[in-house]
Structure formats: structure tokens, C-alpha cells
Amino acid sequence: MNHLPQSWGRPRDDIYGAYDHSYLQSNGPNQHTQSPIVTGTSVIALKFKDGVVIAADNLASYGSLARFTDVKRLRSFADSSIVGFGGDVSDMQYLDRLLSSLDTREAYCSSGHSLNAQNLHTYLAKVFYKRRSEFSPLWNQVLVAGLDAESKPFLASADLLGTTFSAPSLATGFGAHLAQPLLRKVAPDEDAVAKLSEEEAVQAVKESMKVLFYRDARSLDKYSIAVVTKAGIRLKEDEKLENQSWAFADKIRGYGTQVN
Amino acid sequence: MSAMFSQNPLMNGPNYSFNQAPSTAAAGNKEHGFYPYTDNGGSTLAISGSDFTIVAGDTRSTSGYNINTRYSPKVFKIGGTTSSQDDATLVLSVVGFAADGEALKERLDAIVKMYRYQHGKPMSVKACAQRLSTILYGKRFFPYYVTAILGGLDEEGNGAVYSYDPVGSYEREQCRAAGAAASLIMPFLDNQVNYKNQYIPGSGVGHALVEREKIPLGRTEVEDVVKDAFDSAVERHIEVGDGLQMFVITKSGIEEKYLPLKRD
Numbered sequence: 416m417n418h419l420p421q422s423w424g425r426p427r428d429d430i431y432g433a434y435d436h437s438y439l440q441s442n443g444p445n446q447h448t449q450s451p452i453v454t455g456t457s458v459i460a461l462k463f464k465d466g467v468v469i470a471a472d473n474l475a476s477y478g479s480l481a482r483f484t485d486v487k488r489l490r491s492f493a494d495s496s497i498v499g500f501g502g503d504v505s506d507m508q509y510l511d512r513l514l515s516s517l518d519t520r521e522a523y524c525s526s527g528h529s530l531n532a533q534n535l536h537t538y539l540a541k542v543f544y545k546r547r548s549e550f551s552p553l554w555n556q557v558l559v560a561g562l563d564a565e566s567k568p569f570l571a572s573a574d575l576l577g578t579t580f581s582a583p584s585l586a587t588g589f590g591a592h593l594a595q596p597l598l599r600k601v602a603p604d605e606d607a608v609a610k611l612s613e614e615e616a617v618q619a620v621k622e623s624m625k626v627l628f629y630r631d632a633r634s635l636d637k638y639s640i641a642v643v644t645k646a647g648i649r650l651k652e653d654e655k656l657e658n659q660s661w662a663f664a665d666k667i668r669g670y671g672t673q674v675n
Numbered sequence: 676m677s678a679m680f681s682q683n684p685l686m687n688g689p690n691y692s693f694n695q696a697p698s699t700a701a702a703g704n705k706e707h708g709f710y711p712y713t714d715n716g717g718s719t720l721a722i723s724g725s726d727f728t729i730v731a732g733d734t735r736s737t738s739g740y741n742i743n744t745r746y747s748p749k750v751f752k753i754g755g756t757t758s759s760q761d762d763a764t765l766v767l768s769v770v771g772f773a774a775d776g777e778a779l780k781e782r783l784d785a786i787v788k789m790y791r792y793q794h795g796k797p798m799s800v801k802a803c804a805q806r807l808s809t810i811l812y813g814k815r816f817f818p819y820y821v822t823a824i825l826g827g828l829d830e831e832g833n834g835a836v837y838s839y840d841p842v843g844s845y846e847r848e849q850c851r852a853a854g855a856a857a858s859l860i861m862p863f864l865d866n867q868v869n870y871k872n873q874y875i876p877g878s879g880v881g882h883a884l885v886e887r888e889k890i891p892l893g894r895t896e897v898e899d900v901v902k903d904a905f906d907s908a909v910e911r912h913i914e915v916g917d918g919l920q921m922f923v924i925t926k927s928g929i930e931e932k933y934l935p936l937k938r939d
Contacts, residue, residue, distance in 0.1 A: 552711075
């Protein structure tokens with residue numbers, strides 16, 4: 416034993432040989448995220464005539480393991496927008512901190528007006544694009560829901576590559592395959608959005624969450640749902656899927672066990 | 676003496692379990708699991724006339740077999756003084772990786788705006804074309820994965836179309852198709868705009884055949900060619916569809932047109 420802390424608790428050199436520090440290498444290549452680890456599955460969202468509905472389940476998976484079952488993947492921003500996160504959960508938590516500091520900064524310096532959902536989406540898209548250009552991506556696909564500069568419903572997506580797009584309904588991950596067709600049936604275009612009521616939109620989103628739980632193996636029946644309108648945000652984080660039933664299954668004909 | 680009985684050959688250092696991790700950086704370059712590009716599909720097209728230029732693109736955005744959205748413009752006005760770009764004189768179309776396209780558009784727009792503030796006049800297409808090439812080449816070793824087409828009117832007031840590859844090679848052309856369905860549209864354009872393989876019937880045999888006389892197309896004819904080109908591309912290419920956005924650049928300004936395409 417000597418006075419040097421780095422040798423405390425280490426195997427004695429006279430017995431085991433000189434300590435090999437090489438595993439503590441601080442030079443060499445920088446390690447970046449090469450794949451997501453703990454992940455959230457789909458986020459789905461739908462515009463209606465005076466706002467947006469957005470939902471995501473409360474599960475964080477570790478591969479096929481349902482690791483954390485109470486993770487809130489919808490985040491409100493400035494009491495006027497909601498961000499829904501899919502993909503890596505640690506990157507989601509980093510972005511959450513980033514958005515908190517942005518919110519604080521804006522609240523202190525601003526001239527009284529705050530960032531709307533469109534501004535927030537642009538910000539996130541630029542963060543994603545910068546990080547992908549540094550080969551150190553934030554492994555998420557996010558949906559931003561809220562209102563734009565003209566106070567009209569706003570819904571857009573941004574992902575780890577910096578790709579952005581906007582549509583009457585959006586879904587990430589598995590939802591892009593399963594939920595999006597159902598949501599597009601309800602709101603095929605902006606004209607349909609202008610006629611869609613809040614109740615119909617919430618109903619369609621809840622139905623889609625149910626279909627996702629039936630068929631997405633990395634999903635959960637506990638979910639968060641938020642409605643953003645001019646009046647503000649209504650975020651519910653402990654919802655449970657209702658009226659689950661496989662009763663429709665025995666009416667399905669033409670494939671599976673009932674061939675005809 | 677005790678070192679003799681330990682299992683550790685001192686020459687190589689101790690055998691800790693965590694030594695299995697490579698203690699030095701692996702030789703050669705690290706293989707990354709992250710690919711920074713994607714293809715968002717779609718097609719663009721530009722044709723120049725005697726006193727106008729038309730730049731068009733479909734509005735579908737795809738990733739794989741999914742449709743991201745049915746309305747994501749690929750054609751942009753460049754260098755106007757306001758956010759509505761009402762007084763712009765140039766049009767840029769970008770197709771390929773949409774995020775790079777957006778970044779390229781934003782950069783060129785900022786540069787053309789700065790030019791206007793500093794010189795008190797709009798940038799010419801020729802100057803903008805050269806600048807765009809420089810921007811693209813500036814990222815030669817991490818390119819903007821896009822095929823760009825720049826449209827405007829030259830100093831004589833004639834239609835001008837400049838086309839690019841992702842690393843900045845460019846040339847002025849009569850017409851150009853780019854993107855997913857470029858290989859479907861370009862031969863059609865060669866035939867219908869430049870009258871390639873069109874001869875005057877009975878004018879001769881073999882090399883003595885006389886080519887059809889080349890006359891510049893009028894604006895309505897060009898608009899029809901653009902519509903037909905996209906309607907045909909939609910039939911045969913799954914990444915093209917939903918909507919057709921057209922910008923008609925004339926000396927009196929830029930006119931925007933939107934037509935629905937098949938959404939299947």
C-alpha cells in the first residue's frame with residue numbers, strides 16, 4: 416500500500432505483476448451510439464379541427480425484455496406543445512434536459528412570446544441533423560404536436576437522420592405500418608382534418624393504440640395520451656387500454672386456421 | 676518466487692477477465708453501424724423555354740415502402756427578401772436525401788439573400804449556379820446526397836436550367852429530370868423536347884434522314900409535357916406520386932401550380 420490512490424485496492428504488483436492500465440484507455444477512437452439500447456416503440460398522432468391528439472405507451476424495452484413499464488414518453492413544452500419520443504430512451508432523456516434548458520433560457524430572455532410547436536420542431540430537427548453529421552446520432556424519431564405561428568394545428572416528425580415531414584396523421588416505428596393506415600382513413604387530407612372533431616380524433620387514436628398492443632410485441636397496455644388545443648394541454652400519463660377483445664378474430668376468414 | 680506460481684506471464688501483463696476487451700484500438704478504421712443517409716424517393720424535372728423556365732417535382736416523401744407524407748415539397752424559391760419569397764427570381768429543386776436537401780436549400784437561400792443585401796440587386800442564375808457548385812464541392816468528402824436543379828432566367832431573359840450531381844459537377848441544359856424516376860422521364864424529354872430520334876418521314880434513308888426541325892416549345896406545351904411525364908412516372912414508379920408542384924419562372928415573377936397525382 417502506498418499513498419497513491421490509483422493503486423489502492425489493486426492487486427499487488429509483487430504477486431500479480433505490474434498493473435495493466437490499458438483497459439482504461441483514454442485515447443483511441445471516440446465511442447458513439449451505434450445502435451439503440453433501451454427503446455420505446457411507436458408514437459402516434461392525429462390532427463383534428465382545433466388541435467392534435469398524440470399517444471405513446473409507457474414501456475421501455477431492453478431488446479425483447481419489457482424492462483421499464485412506467486416510462487413517460489410524452490413531454491410537454493412551454494405549456495403549448497407535446498413531443499412524443501420513439502427510439503433510444505437515454506437519448507430521449509438527454510433531449511428532455513436539452514429542452515428544459517431551452518425552455519428556461521427562452522423564459523428569461525424572451526420578449527413575452529414563447530416558442531410554438533413549429534419552432535420546437537425546427538430546433539429538434541437541427542439538433543438531430545447536427546448530431547448525425549457528427550456521426551454521433553441521437554437515436555430517436557419524435558413527433559411534435561401543437562400549434563403553429565397562425566395558431567393552426569401543427570404536427571411534424573423529426574428523426575435521427577434529421578429527416579422531417581408533416582402530415583394530417585403521423586406514426587413512428589411499428590405504428591407507421593399498423594396505425595397509420597387506420598389514422599389516414601379518418602383524416603386522409605387537410606380538408607378532412609378541418610371537419611374532424613376532438614372526440615373522433617381521440618377515439619381513432621385510442622383504437623390505434625389497441626391495435627398496436629394486439630400486434631406489436633414490444634408494446635404495453637398502459638399508455639400516455641395528450642390533446643393539444645388553443646386552450647392548452649391535457650396530458651394523461653396513466654391510461655389503460657379499454658374494451659380489449661379478440662372477438663373479431665373468429666370472424667376473420669381467408670387465412671390462418673380458417674382457410675375459407 | 677511468488678510470481679512463478681501465479682498464472683500470469685509477466686511479459687504480457689496480468690490476465691484479468693476485463694482484459695478480453697481490446698486494450699488498444701483495433702487496427703484499421705472502426706466500422707460504424709450508423710449510416711448517415713437515406714433515400715426519400717420522388718422525382719424532379721426542369722425545362723427551359725425561350726422566355727420562361729418550369730421547375731417541377733412530386734410531393735411524396737417515402738422511406739422504404741412507407742409513405743412519410745403526401746405533401747413534402749422538393750422545389751423551393753430561393754433568395755427572396757421575405758419569408759414568403761414573393762420577390763424571388765430563382766428556383767431550386769432537390770431530390771434524394773431530404774434532410775441534406777433542406778440543409779442545402781437553407782444555405783443557398785441565406786447566401787443569395789446576403790448577395791442581394793450587399794450588392795443591391797438579385798443574384799444572376801449564372802452566379803448562383805457557380806456558387807451552388809462550390810457549396811456542393813465543399814462537402815466533397817461527406818456529400819449532400821442530393822441531385823439539385825437550379826432554374827431561372829439568364830441575363831438575356833432566356834430560360835436557364837442548371838443541373839448538378841451530389842458533389843458539384845454542373846452544366847447548363849435545355850431540360851433535365853432527376854431523382855427516382857429520372858431514368859423513366861429523361862428519355863421521354865429527349866424525344867419530346869429535343870426531338871431526339873424524330874425524322875421527317877420519307878426525307879431519306881439511313882444517315883440521309885433529315886431530323887425534325889427544333890423549335891422552342893411554348894409555355895402551355897411545356898406544362899403539358901411536365902404533366903404527362905409525371906403521370907407516366909407515377910404509373911411505373913412506386914416512390915413517385917401524390918401531388919405535382921410546378922414553378923413557372925417568367926420576367927413578371929414566379930407562379931406556383933399544384934396538381935393532384937395518383938395516391939396509390
